Amino acid sequence: MSPFSFILIAFMLGLVAMSFAFAGGAVIVALPLAALVIGAIGVLEFRKRIKQKRTMQDFRDQAKTSEVDFDERDRQTLVSE
Numbered sequence: 001m002s003p004f005s006f007i008l009i010a011f012m013l014g015l016v017a018m019s020f021a022f023a024g025g026a027v028i029v030a031l032p033l034a035a036l037v038i039g040a041i042g043v044l045e046f047r048k049r050i051k052q053k054r055t056m057q058d059f060r061d062q063a064k065t066s067e068v069d070f071d072e073r074d075r076q077t078l079v080s081e
Contacts, residue, residue: 005041012037 012034019026
């Protein structure tokens with residue numbers, strides 16, 4: 001997770017804790033807001049990891065070697081005597 005994500009999640013958890021400390025109606029707003037923000041960060045991080053995994057798999061597929069075609073001249077130079 002990025003440092004910004006951690007800071008935002010900590011802020012949302014602090015907002016929920018503060019709303020409980022003041023025991024007001026802020027709990028009604030703070031809990032859904034915190035759940036939405038934390039859930040959105042989770043979804044974004046999940047999508048980023050899937051994209052990163054897909055990119056790495058594409059890189060591996062591109063790096064696979066294919067069959068090399070040698071012509072007669074190549075075969076003559078590869079033969080050890």
